[in-house]
Amino acid sequence: MCSFLADGVGFFFLWVTWLDMQCMEIYVKYYYDIKGSETMPKGTIITLPGEMLPASRPLQQKPLVQRLHDCLSSCKSYLCLEQLINPDRLLLNAVAFFIGRVSIMGEIGPFGLALFAAVAQVSRAKAAVAAVLTTLGVLSTGRYYEGELYFFALMLYFGFVDKPAKMERRSWKVLLFVFGTLFLGEGLPMLWQDVTLYNLLQVIFNAAIGMLLVYIFLPGVTILACRNRSRQVSSEMLMCLVILLSAAIAGFGGITAFGYSVRNMVGSLVIMALAFSGAGLGTIVGVAVGLVVDLTNNNSVMVVSLYAVGGLLAGAFRSLGKFAVIAGFLLGCIIAVLCFGRMEEFYAVLTEAAVGAAVIMFIPARQLEMWANSLKESKIGADREADIVKNAAMKLAEISGMFGSLAAAGNTSGIVSAKVREEETTQLLTRVGEQVCGLCTKRTECWDNNFYRTYQTMLDALARFEQGDMENIKMPRILRESCIKHEELEKYILTVISSNYTQLYWKKKAAAARQAMNDQITAIAEVMGDLAREVKKEPPQExxxxxxxxxxxxxxxxxxxxxxxxxxxxxxxxxxxxxxxxxxxxxxxxxxxxxxxxxxxxxxxxxxxxxxxxxxxxxxxxxxAACYKVNTGIASAIKEPEKISGDACSVVKLGERRVALVLSDGMGSGVSAAGKSLLAVEFLKKLLVADFSVDVAVKTVNSLLLLQQSEESYATIDLVVIDLNVGEAEFLKVGAASSFIKRVGEVSVIKSATLPVGILQDVEIEQVKWTLAPGDIIVLVSDGVVDSPNSNSHGKSWVVNFLRRVTETDSQKIAEKILCQAREMSGGNCRDDMTVLVGKISEI
The missing domain is CATH 3.30.70 (Alpha-Beta Plaits)
Incomplete structure (x- = not known):
C-alpha cells in the first residue's frame, strides 16, 4: 500500500510539473503579446463622428459554463485547468476517464490505452490530457498494477513514439506501441509464475483486442476531438461514436446513488440526447448500450429491449419537442419492463430514467437540436440508410469476432489441464519412488531393469485409488507379487491421494466454472454474429x-x-x-x-x-393477408403427489403472419422440472418474438440451460411455427415425444431422435416442413401421454388409433379427450406429468 501511495504521489508530481510547463508556455505567449503592444510607436488618436461608427451589439447573457470559463481565465490557476474544463474538451475528457475504468471479466482492460492511441492520432494536443485521465480512471478501480503500466507506457510514448513522421508510418507505430505495451505489461510478470498456454494466449488476445479497439474508437474520437460544424459525419463515424459512448457508460460500473444505478441514469440521458437525431439512431444507441453495459446480466434480453424500445419511441416523437422525447423514452421503458421484466424492477427503472429525463430538462432545446444536426449525415436517402445498416452489421460482426477470440482463448483450458495433470502425476510418482523405493534392496531390479513395467503398474495403482473407494481398493496383482514393500507403498499412495483430494476437487470446480464462462461468451458471440447476418439481409426485390x-x-x-x-x-x-x-x-x-x-x-x-x-x-x-387461422386447446394433468406440473406450453403470435406452438418437458417432476421447462418456454418466446430464427433461438436456450448450477439441467423442446399466409408448418423437435397431424381419417407421425437441450454444447436440430390444409389438426404431447404405463405394448400407436376414431372438431375437446384416455390407460393415476396441445387449421 505504501509503495502504491509513493507511486501515486510521484505520478501526481510529474503530472503537475507537466501542466506547469504548459502554463508557462501560455503565459510567455501572453506576456510577449502585451509587451509587444506596449512598445508600439505612439500616434495621434482621432475621434470620428458618432454616425460614422457602427452601433455596438447589445450585451447578451452568456451561458453558465462560458461565464465560469471567462471568470477562471483571469486567474493563474485557470492556465493549469483550462484543458480539463474547456467546454470543447469536457465530453472527451469525461469519456477518457470512464473508458479507463472499463474491463472485461474484471481482468482485461485495454480500453483506456486504445482510446489514448486513437486520441493521439487525431489530435496530438489533446493526447496528454487523455493520457492523464485514462490512467486516473484505471487507478480509480483499484487496478494499481495496470495504472503503473499505463504511466510508464505513456511516458515511453511521449519520449520515443510521438515524433514527427508520415501519417501511415505513425499509425503503424501507434498500433505496435499498443500491442507491445499490453503484451509486455502482462507477459513479463508471467516469467516469475507458472507459464501456461492458457495464460499466454490470454495475453496475446488481450493485446490484439487493444489494437482492434484503436480502429473502432478512432472515428468516434474524431467527432469528439474535432468540433468542426462543417465536417460531414459518415455512418461509420456515427456507429463508432455509439460504441465509444456505450463503453464509457459501462465505466460507471456499480456506482450507485441512494440505491439507484448511476450507470443506468447516464445511459438513459445519452439515449434521450441522441434520440433527437431520429428513431434509427435512438434504437441503435439503445441496443449498443444494452449489449455493452449489461453483457453479463442474467436478464440481458430485458435490458436490451428496455433501451432499444425507449430509444425508438423517443426518436419517433422528436418532432413534437423535448417533452415528447422524454415521454416516449419513459413509455418505452414501461412497455419493456411489463413485457420482459419483473414488477420489482418497475420502480427502479422508472426512477433511473426519470433522473436522466430531469437532466435533459435543464439542457436548452436549441443546444439539443444543434447536437442532433451535427450528427446527421450530409446525404439522406436510401443509399445512406443502406450504408448505415451495412456498417452496423460490420461493427456487430467485429464485436462478435472479438468475443469469439475471447472464447477461443478460454477453450484451450482442456489442453492446459491435461498438461498440468501429466506434470502432477510425474511429481507424484517421483515422491513415491523417493520415499518408498529409495532404500529398497530391489530398487535396481524394479526401476532399472523393468522400468516401463514398474511405471505402468504404478500408474494403474494411482488410477485405482483415484477412481474408486480408497478404503476397499487393492493394489494391482503384478505390483503385489513383485514389490516386497507393497503394504507400505499402498499406505503411502493412499496418504498422498487423500491430501490432494480437496485440491483436485476445487481444481475441477474452477475448470467447470471457466468452461461455463467460455460457453456464455461463445453464445454471445454467436447471437451477435447471427444478428449481424440478419441485419445484412435484404428482402429480394421483385x-x-x-x-x-x-x-x-x-x-x-x-x-x-x-x-x-x-x-x-x-x-x-x-x-x-x-x-x-x-x-x-x-x-x-x-x-x-x-x-x-x-x-x-x-x-x-x-x-x-x-x-x-x-x-x-x-x-x-x-x-x-393471412389466409388461415389456428384454434388451439390445452389440457394437462399433474403427476401425483406433486402440486405443480413439470411441463410448460404456450401459444405465441409472431407478428401478423406466424403462430408458434411450444411445449417443453423439464427433467423430473415438481418445482425443479417446472423451473427448467418454464425457463425454456419463456426464453424461447422472447427470442422468437424478437424475430430470431428458430435454430438460433433453440441454440441460445441450450446455452442458457448449460449455465445452470445443477449438474443435470435439461428440458425437451417441441416447437411448431405455422405460416398463416401460405399454410406451411415447420416442426422442430429436440428430445421431445412424437407429434401427430390428422387430415380427415389419416394420421401422420413426426418423430425425433435428438437429445434434450442442456446436455451437450452442440445441440442437434432436426427441422421438418409440412404443408397444411384447412381442417388439419396438429397434436403435441409430452412423454407422459405417449408412455402411459398400460400402453407399453402399443407405444405411440394408441394415440394414432385414438385420433383416427375421434369425431370432435373442437381443439379444446380433442385435447381433453386425449388426456382422459391417457389417464384411463394409466389406471386413473398420473405417474408422470401429462400435457396435450392441439391446434386446428381453418381457412379465413
Whole structure:
C-alpha cells in the first residue's frame, strides 16, 4: 500500500510539473503579446463622428459554463485547468476517464490505452490530457498494477513514439506501441509464475483486442476531438461514436446513488440526447448500450429491449419537442419492463430514467437540436440508410469476432489441464519412488531393469485409488507379487491421494466454472454474429412485378410515382407513392384490388393520405393477408403427489403472419422440472418474438440451460411455427415425444431422435416442413401421454388409433379427450406429468 501511495504521489508530481510547463508556455505567449503592444510607436488618436461608427451589439447573457470559463481565465490557476474544463474538451475528457475504468471479466482492460492511441492520432494536443485521465480512471478501480503500466507506457510514448513522421508510418507505430505495451505489461510478470498456454494466449488476445479497439474508437474520437460544424459525419463515424459512448457508460460500473444505478441514469440521458437525431439512431444507441453495459446480466434480453424500445419511441416523437422525447423514452421503458421484466424492477427503472429525463430538462432545446444536426449525415436517402445498416452489421460482426477470440482463448483450458495433470502425476510418482523405493534392496531390479513395467503398474495403482473407494481398493496383482514393500507403498499412495483430494476437487470446480464462462461468451458471440447476418439481409426485390403494377395503374388512370415490391417466404410487401386524389380514395378502390389481382393474393392496406398532410404524396403499404387461422386447446394433468406440473406450453403470435406452438418437458417432476421447462418456454418466446430464427433461438436456450448450477439441467423442446399466409408448418423437435397431424381419417407421425437441450454444447436440430390444409389438426404431447404405463405394448400407436376414431372438431375437446384416455390407460393415476396441445387449421 505504501509503495502504491509513493507511486501515486510521484505520478501526481510529474503530472503537475507537466501542466506547469504548459502554463508557462501560455503565459510567455501572453506576456510577449502585451509587451509587444506596449512598445508600439505612439500616434495621434482621432475621434470620428458618432454616425460614422457602427452601433455596438447589445450585451447578451452568456451561458453558465462560458461565464465560469471567462471568470477562471483571469486567474493563474485557470492556465493549469483550462484543458480539463474547456467546454470543447469536457465530453472527451469525461469519456477518457470512464473508458479507463472499463474491463472485461474484471481482468482485461485495454480500453483506456486504445482510446489514448486513437486520441493521439487525431489530435496530438489533446493526447496528454487523455493520457492523464485514462490512467486516473484505471487507478480509480483499484487496478494499481495496470495504472503503473499505463504511466510508464505513456511516458515511453511521449519520449520515443510521438515524433514527427508520415501519417501511415505513425499509425503503424501507434498500433505496435499498443500491442507491445499490453503484451509486455502482462507477459513479463508471467516469467516469475507458472507459464501456461492458457495464460499466454490470454495475453496475446488481450493485446490484439487493444489494437482492434484503436480502429473502432478512432472515428468516434474524431467527432469528439474535432468540433468542426462543417465536417460531414459518415455512418461509420456515427456507429463508432455509439460504441465509444456505450463503453464509457459501462465505466460507471456499480456506482450507485441512494440505491439507484448511476450507470443506468447516464445511459438513459445519452439515449434521450441522441434520440433527437431520429428513431434509427435512438434504437441503435439503445441496443449498443444494452449489449455493452449489461453483457453479463442474467436478464440481458430485458435490458436490451428496455433501451432499444425507449430509444425508438423517443426518436419517433422528436418532432413534437423535448417533452415528447422524454415521454416516449419513459413509455418505452414501461412497455419493456411489463413485457420482459419483473414488477420489482418497475420502480427502479422508472426512477433511473426519470433522473436522466430531469437532466435533459435543464439542457436548452436549441443546444439539443444543434447536437442532433451535427450528427446527421450530409446525404439522406436510401443509399445512406443502406450504408448505415451495412456498417452496423460490420461493427456487430467485429464485436462478435472479438468475443469469439475471447472464447477461443478460454477453450484451450482442456489442453492446459491435461498438461498440468501429466506434470502432477510425474511429481507424484517421483515422491513415491523417493520415499518408498529409495532404500529398497530391489530398487535396481524394479526401476532399472523393468522400468516401463514398474511405471505402468504404478500408474494403474494411482488410477485405482483415484477412481474408486480408497478404503476397499487393492493394489494391482503384478505390483503385489513383485514389490516386497507393497503394504507400505499402498499406505503411502493412499496418504498422498487423500491430501490432494480437496485440491483436485476445487481444481475441477474452477475448470467447470471457466468452461461455463467460455460457453456464455461463445453464445454471445454467436447471437451477435447471427444478428449481424440478419441485419445484412435484404428482402429480394421483385422489379418485374413493380414495373407491371406501375404500367397497369397508369392504364386505369391511377398515376403511381414509385412502386417497390419485396417477397419474403411467399409473403409480398408492396410500398407505393402517388399524388393525392380528389377524395375518391383511389388507394382503397383502385390500388388495392389492382395489386391483389396481379399478385393473386389477398392483401391488407395501410395508407397515409397526402391530402390530409398539406397535399404531399400519398404513401401506400400493402401486405399479404393471412389466409388461415389456428384454434388451439390445452389440457394437462399433474403427476401425483406433486402440486405443480413439470411441463410448460404456450401459444405465441409472431407478428401478423406466424403462430408458434411450444411445449417443453423439464427433467423430473415438481418445482425443479417446472423451473427448467418454464425457463425454456419463456426464453424461447422472447427470442422468437424478437424475430430470431428458430435454430438460433433453440441454440441460445441450450446455452442458457448449460449455465445452470445443477449438474443435470435439461428440458425437451417441441416447437411448431405455422405460416398463416401460405399454410406451411415447420416442426422442430429436440428430445421431445412424437407429434401427430390428422387430415380427415389419416394420421401422420413426426418423430425425433435428438437429445434434450442442456446436455451437450452442440445441440442437434432436426427441422421438418409440412404443408397444411384447412381442417388439419396438429397434436403435441409430452412423454407422459405417449408412455402411459398400460400402453407399453402399443407405444405411440394408441394415440394414432385414438385420433383416427375421434369425431370432435373442437381443439379444446380433442385435447381433453386425449388426456382422459391417457389417464384411463394409466389406471386413473398420473405417474408422470401429462400435457396435450392441439391446434386446428381453418381457412379465413
Amino acid at each position: 422489379e418485374e412485378k413493380a414495373a407491371a403494377i406501375l404500367e397497369k395503374a397508369a392504364f386505369v388512370g391511377c398515376q403511381l410515382e414509385t412502386v417497390k415490391v419485396s417477397c419474403i417466404d411467399g409473403s409480398f410487401v408492396v410500398e407505393a407513392e402517388k399524388i393525392p386524389c380528389k377524395g375518391n380514395r383511389e388507394c382503397v378502390n383502385t390500388v388495392l384490388p389492382l395489386v391483389s389481382a396481379m399478385l393473386r393474393k389477398r392483401m391488407t392496406i395501410e395508407t397515409k393520405c397526402g391530402k390530409a398532410c398539406a397535399n404531399s404524396n400519398c404513401r401506400i403499404s400493402l401486405r399479404t
